[in-house]
Amino acid sequence: MSENTEPEPTPDLNKTISRERIRIAVALFYFCQGLAFASWASRIPDIKSALNLSDAQLGTLLFALPLGQLLTMPLSGRLVTQYGSRGVLRIAAPLYALVLTFLALASTGWQLGLVLLAFGVVGNMCNIAVNTQGVAAEQLYGRSIMTSFHGAWSIAGFMGALIGLLLINLHIGTYLHFWIILIFVVINTVINEKFLVSHVVTEQRKTSFFTKPDGVLVQLGIIGFCSMATEGAMFDWSGVYFKDIVQAPSSMVVVGYASFMIMMAAGRFIGDWAIRRIGRRTLLQVSGCLIFVGMGIAVFFPTVVTASLGFMLVGLGVACVVPSVYSAAGRNSKISPGVALAMVSSVSYLGFLIGPPLIGYIAELASLRYSYAVIGLFGLMITTLISLTQVVKNGN
Incomplete structure (x- = not known):
């Protein structure tokens, strides 16, 4: 594959936006991604029962999610480099939650597998974009803040599990549960995407995902x-x-x-x-x-x-x-x-x-x-x- 000329993203801090507000916005996007994933995990037993899946069948289908993430790694890096992590994240974040709702609509095993593959694909785009945002925000601070962003993801895991447990006990169905998460993610995107770090082109450098790895x-x-x-x-x-x-x-x-x-x-x-x-x-x-x-x-x-x-x-x-x-x-x-x-x-x-x-x-x-x-x-x-x-x- 031939090399492509690509811009080097560098943080461009809008003087009217504080670093603290940018950090909060980035952390909330980490939180939303963790919340969506934890919501899916909390409903796996319900979906397994609804589709009458055996343990072996479920294990095979669950492999589709990491497979989708792994297959999309090169594409995600290219999209983030070409369109910017902010541009990718404001589309991929709500799309990730939207695909989540389709998991609840799967009526057969193969449908669940296809949606899980898509869930992994979009999830990887979110992952690369939000971590690029984390790196950029860290550069604005000039010190380490990356682990706190991943802490927000971990807290979302707890929250997602608790919300799932609560809604299950309230006998609220999986589809409505996932729509609640989608609405929350969309609201977060609308409110906070404007506070994400934007990037400007400062110099050109040649990179290719398929060249000899560094x-x-x-x-x-x-x-x-x-x-x-x-x-x-x-x-x-x-x-x-x-x-x-x-x-x-x-x-x-x-x-x-x-x-x-x-x-x-x-x-x-x-x-x-x-x-x-x-x-x-x-x-x-x-x-x-x-x-x-x-x-x-x-x-x-x-x-x-x-x-x-x-x-x-x-x-x-x-x-x-x-x-x-x-x-x-x-x-x-x-x-x-x-x-x-x-x-x-x-x-x-x-x-x-x-x-x-x-x-x-x-x-x-x-x-x-x-x-x-x-x-x-x-x-x-x-x-x-x-x-x-x-x-x-x-x-x-």
Whole structure:
């Protein structure tokens, strides 16, 4: 594929808009994306029952969502570079919520699979655009604020689950539920899109998504892969681990997952402060160690208390890795932020695809404890890569 001449986006701060207002607007777009995804997740059991899907059928159909995200990575980077993250986000954000409503209309498995594919496609466009906005807002501040944006996404996950639980108990159907989310997202877009960071062309540089990948971006992608594989393992298998290995009572099975999620959200809100105190490089080294130690505690001491403590450490460990990796990628001097983020996301997101199945295969051959031990090694790999390379430095 021939190279294309592309502009370098740089933040253009309207003097009438404060940095704080821009930050709030960007955070709300992160929140809306997390809310839409969590709303879908909260209704998966209802949709499964409505379509009479088996566990195997549902598992196969759910693969369509990450597949759509992965396939769209190159296109998303190009769109953000050509039209600007603000231009893409103000269209993609409400479109993401609109596609959400179509999930409730699926009447067969293949229809659900097609809509999930579209949900993944539009979701990836939102992801690249909103993270490009995060990088631009961070440049306006001149210091790290990226982890707080991802914290807003995590808080939205809690809110989405709570809203879903409330509406289910009120016997409000899935379709109406998703329309409520759509209306909220549209209102947010109308009110806040004008406060997003706009971009101006300052210079031209040649980039192509399909040229030889930049070595720094590949290394950042591998670090992101290790973190997202860990997150995927915790999302999909922490409940099973507590039930089968920890042998927790039914009422306590969710404690492991909750411990992880709470500490991941908390870690993201203190992450920017930690970066300013000890530096991004040091924080990522510590993060990898926390994942390794936390998994080790859960593997060697599988009781409710100790495993919960271990999962809390893992949550703190993964909290700042992906936001820091995205921030570093967006600052790459050779490639435009949209394309750089798409490249790093492509490698990182493979962790979500490979991590959970890897857990299952190892568990089938040996034990789920061995599976989590292997995931713990990903934390050690993060620390090692950060220590042996200069892909991330101790700056803000």
